[in-house]
Amino acid sequence: MAKYLLETNYTLEGIRGVKAKGGSARVAAATELVEGLGGKVESFYFAFGGSDVFAIVDLPDNVSAAAAALTVSAGGGATTKTISLITPEEMDAAAKMQATYRPPGS
Numbered sequence: 001m002a003k004y005l006l007e008t009n010y011t012l013e014g015i016r017g018v019k020a021k022g023g024s025a026r027v028a029a030a031t032e033l034v035e036g037l038g039g040k041v042e043s044f045y046f047a048f049g050g051s052d053v054f055a056i057v058d059l060p061d062n063v064s065a066a067a068a069a070l071t072v073s074a075g076g077g078a079t080t081k082t083i084s085l086i087t088p089e090e091m092d093a094a095a096k097m098q099a100t101y102r103p104p105g106s
Contacts, residue, residue, distance in 0.1 A: 001060055004058075006053070008052055008053035008054075008078050009079050010052045013077050033068055039057055065082050068082070069082045
């Protein structure tokens, strides 16, 4: 499974929903969405500042992550930014790969 950080911001409608039903209802809704796509919610935190929610989820693949983002945004109560996360071991493997690249202007 691939790991993703979902950074979510509520619309006015979404904020009204959180106020009416509380945060636990949003965690339940997010869990239902992710599990319905074959994944698992690792963590879910509300925040204040630039973003309203940070969730780390495991999903089968990028298609499932895109489906989650589309579903959330289409609901009208929130928008989400999806960030693919990699492990330190995956970064080690990437660092060992050989690739050819020319910087702009070279």
